Amino acid sequence: MAHLPHLVTDLGILLTAAGITTLIFKRLKQPLVLGYIIAGLLVGPHFAFFPTIHEIENIRIWAEIGVIFLLFSLGLEFSFKKLVKVGGASSVMALVEIVTMLLLGYTAGQLLGWSTMDSVFLGGILCISSTTIIVRAFNELGVKPQRFASLVFGVLIVEDLVAILLLVLLSTLAVSQQFAGTEMLAAVLKLGFFLAVWFLAGIFLIPTFLKRAGRLMNDETLLVVAIALCLLMVMLASQAGFSPALGAFIMGSILAETTKAEKIEHLITPVKDLFGAIFFVSVGILIDPGMMVTYAGPIALLSAITVLGKVVSITGGGLLAGQGLKTSVQAGMSVTQIGEFSFIIATLGLTLYVTSEFLYPIAVAVSAITTFTTPYMIRLSEPLYKMLEAVLPDQWKERLNRYSTGAHTINTTSDWKLVLRSYTTNMVVYAVVIIAIVMLADRYLNPFIIENGIEGFWADVGTTGATLVMIAPFLWALALHHPQKEAHSRIWANSKYRSVVLVLEFARAGVAVLVVGFLLNQFFSTLAAIIGGVVIIALLALFSERIQNFYRRIEDSFLSNLNDRQISDDHNIAPWGAHLTSFLITPSSAIIGGTLEELQIRERFGVNIAVIERGERTIMPPTRYERIYPYDKIYVFGTDEHIEPFRQYVVDEGAVGAVAAGKEDVRLQKLVISSSSVLSNKTIKESGIREMTNGLVVGIERAGTKIMNPDSNLTFAEGDILWIVGSPSRIKHLEETAVKPALDKHFAEQS
Known part of the structure; x- marks a missing residue:
């Protein structure tokens, strides 16, 4: 009889247990995630009544693939354009909740006598709600059309982005083992830079590729291409020093802006469900029931902190954002659980060996308890609102109503606001693009030229010339482009503001000179770099029309790709x-x-x-x-x-x-x-x-x-x-x- 590898038998045991518990929990109308976790507990090394997984390390590899596809799927639902459209109310609510739960989690950990690192990771675990659980609960209860649901979806979008940032910050903190403000700031800036580069390059290249290859793609090839792009970005993120999950999330968010987004999301769903099930079962495998009994007190305490903290913080954030009592209470009662991102953060702590072993099963237990209570909390939100409305003094209710109305008052956007916003956006976007091109030229183009027989001064000249050609349209846009021409003209027409406009124009030109100087300084002296920068900006102004036409083609192509899929939800x-x-x-x-x-x-x-x-x-x-x-x-x-x-x-x-x-x-x-x-x-x-x-x-x-x-x-x-x-x-x-x-x-x- 042929020998069957342990990997195959383990995967068979895992999926069999998952399938059985899925059917049972579907029948009981309970969240499937809980069923997967219980399945993992039953086939894990701590439960001897059922067949046991032999090689847990192999399952961890499958689980890591599951995390990649979970984050890829979340990215497909995320979309950076959705983040822009989230609005102030959801952003305020999310930030109030995240800060509150981070503080509550850290304080609770310290009061329980845990280490600083355990307390920090606990705060990260408690502050992110479960998108999967909330979406399923809203669908089952039929509340998606209601007003508060759109606010909750906005909160979840902001939380997803913050969770990605937390993964980077916690990784940095785990490596340095200290709260170094400089290192944290450098990590945030590095993350922001690479997010901008990947997003801009991805939107420019990937939708164009999908359009041109569209005739050749059936469902099978589109699925293969989407997974290939996901894993390619996973490799790039790893090369840049970030987690593979971040790369998957970024590629998902890029593909979310294409016309193929819904099709890809439909095709990837079975793959995500399969590997997601493996991930959640692996979560259960790592649970030690004895440890959960030992830490029953902290689990109960943290579950209560999670539910009460999220209700109070989201409700308070909603009132602060002027959303009214009813909407704020309904939103607060909907996000009272932790889920997939919490598991990922807990797994990160274990992988980096910076958290205690008890933190992971505690996080899983808190997630299970809060997930189970989610549908009941949503159903109780309206009765709670009615109770609060009955007990609140009339004066308080009148003030809340007045504040809610006042918070929605709008004013016409001023010309100055339009111009300054466009200047700032231009400077950030084009500086990022130019710096990225310069770094790529320094790392790849210069060595390539040297390897092909050109060395020394002429190699530097060749690299600089080629790089200048590539960055010329973006450099022109940084120094001379006016995206808000009408607003700019109206301000210039008022003689009082002309001096301020001139200062802004010279500032833009100065930034462009510094950017060119940064490029030239890679290969030449500082003085030569500064002089060269001034000369190059002057040449850009001289040949402005030709460069402008080339830039317009690039911009039109980018905006066409970006706006192909209009999201107006x-x-x-x-x-x-x-x-x-x-x-x-x-x-x-x-x-x-x-x-x-x-x-x-x-x-x-x-x-x-x-x-x-x-x-x-x-x-x-x-x-x-x-x-x-x-x-x-x-x-x-x-x-x-x-x-x-x-x-x-x-x-x-x-x-x-x-x-x-x-x-x-x-x-x-x-x-x-x-x-x-x-x-x-x-x-x-x-x-x-x-x-x-x-x-x-x-x-x-x-x-x-x-x-x-x-x-x-x-x-x-x-x-x-x-x-x-x-x-x-x-x-x-x-x-x-x-x-x-x-x-x-x-x-x-x-x-």
């Missing part, structure tokens, strides 16, 4: 609880065939259908004669209380989703009516908003009063805050038109 939420969500109309829906006038949706449910997407068409806003057809996607504006009955009436279970990418970007935007606005004292019908923006006025705030779905004959007054569903670019144009008289008056007074 952010919800710009109105302060009184109304928000925008979307429904896919199934063939069995009760509203198919009816016109909006016949269905009387606004009168019956208190919601407004603001947009209809039908194939390649976007009907915005629809007229009362528009009919609803199968597979239409309708965008609905209303409160959770109104949307939920409408959802139950309109769609089959599971057909509801968050606002997704459409043929034309659709958002909920705000506009403030000033005393000099052209909209002031006009009715909605007279204002022409519907015609100018293809939009619909769905709400008005007036002196603390909230008017939902206002009548078309209502007259705008000074101080009104309008909520409009429509195209952001059109609404932005309307905003600029509405405030132009006030700006003209302001500049006239200043001149």
Whole structure:
């Protein structure tokens, strides 16, 4: 009989146990992650009643592959554009929670008498919630369309990025064994630099490659190419001194910006599920039940700290961000668990031999307890809100409502803000690109030239010349490009600010000279580098038009790749609880065939259908004669209380989703009516908003009063805050038109 390698038998035992527990936990309607952990516990070395894994080290290798695919999948769901669109509220909530839990975890570890390193890693373990558990819980409970869910998803996006940063910082701390501020700052800057380089290069190259090779790719080849790209970035990250998981996450986030993202995510799901199961089972294998009994007290304490700390910190962050009591409490009660990133951080401590062996099983036990309680916490969020509302003094509730409304007040973005933001972005992006090209030339191009028979001075000249050609368009953009031309021109037109503009222009040129000097100083003396930098910037100005045309082609290609997949799943939420969500109309829906006038949706449910997407068409806003057809996607504006009955009436279970990418970007935007606005004292019908923006006025705030779905004959007054569903670019144009008289008056007074 042929000998069967232990690797095959171990994998068979592992997957058999995982399959059985999966079926049991699916039947019990419990999170599958808990089933995997229990499966690992049963086939691990501490449980003798079942077949036992022989070579745990092999399983650890499989588990590391599982971590890579888990992080790759998270990256596909992450997307840097999503991070930009997260908004201030989710960012504030996430940062308040992370800082609070880091402090609570470290303090708890110190009070328990643990080492400094154990306490630091404990803080990192407790501060990251589980994206997997929350998404599954939201799907099972049907709360994804509700207002608080979009905030929670934003919090999770920020947490994922912070978790990646924590992996780098904790690795640095583990190696240095001390809190060296300089080393930590260097690690953060190094991470930021490589993230920027990889993202910029990836967006420029990978979508272009996928487009050109698209005709040759079926499902099989696309899957192979996606995994190859993932592992390639894993190798690059390892070469740069980062964890393999970071490389997988970055490649996932790059592919998330391509038109193939959904297809890749669909194809990679079975691979991720397989290796993810292996990872979570390996987590259970490493658990020592005796140690968990020994540390039952700390496990109970840390579970309570996790649940209470996250509820209080997220709720407090939500109130601080002006999200209102109900939304803040619901969000706080949804993120009360730790999960996959916590296991990865705990595994990092064990791998680097800087944490005690008891920390890992404690982290797993806390995760299991908090995961089990998650669905119940979400269900209890609304009763808790009602209880708090009943016991809070009226004065406190009034202040909270007033603060919530005030936190959403918007002002027109000033020209100075636009110009300074563009200057800063340009300097950072182009400096990163130029420095990366210079470093690659120094490390690879110069040795290549020397190996091919050119040495000494001429090798340096050749390397410098080739590098200058490569960086010329980016150097021109750094020194001379004005992305906000209109705002820049308006500022320059005011003679008071011309001296400031000149200082900024000279500063940009100075930075460009320093960058060129950095390049030349790699091969020549400092004085020669500075003189050469000034000469090169002058030549760039002389040949500006040719370089500009070349740069435009590069920029257009990059922006085309970046914007191929428009992600518009952010919800710009109105302060009184109304928000925008979307429904896919199934063939069995009760509203198919009816016109909006016949269905009387606004009168019956208190919601407004603001947009209809039908194939390649976007009907915005629809007229009362528009009919609803199968597979239409309708965008609905209303409160959770109104949307939920409408959802139950309109769609089959599971057909509801968050606002997704459409043929034309659709958002909920705000506009403030000033005393000099052209909209002031006009009715909605007279204002022409519907015609100018293809939009619909769905709400008005007036002196603390909230008017939902206002009548078309209502007259705008000074101080009104309008909520409009429509195209952001059109609404932005309307905003600029509405405030132009006030700006003209302001500049006239200043001149």
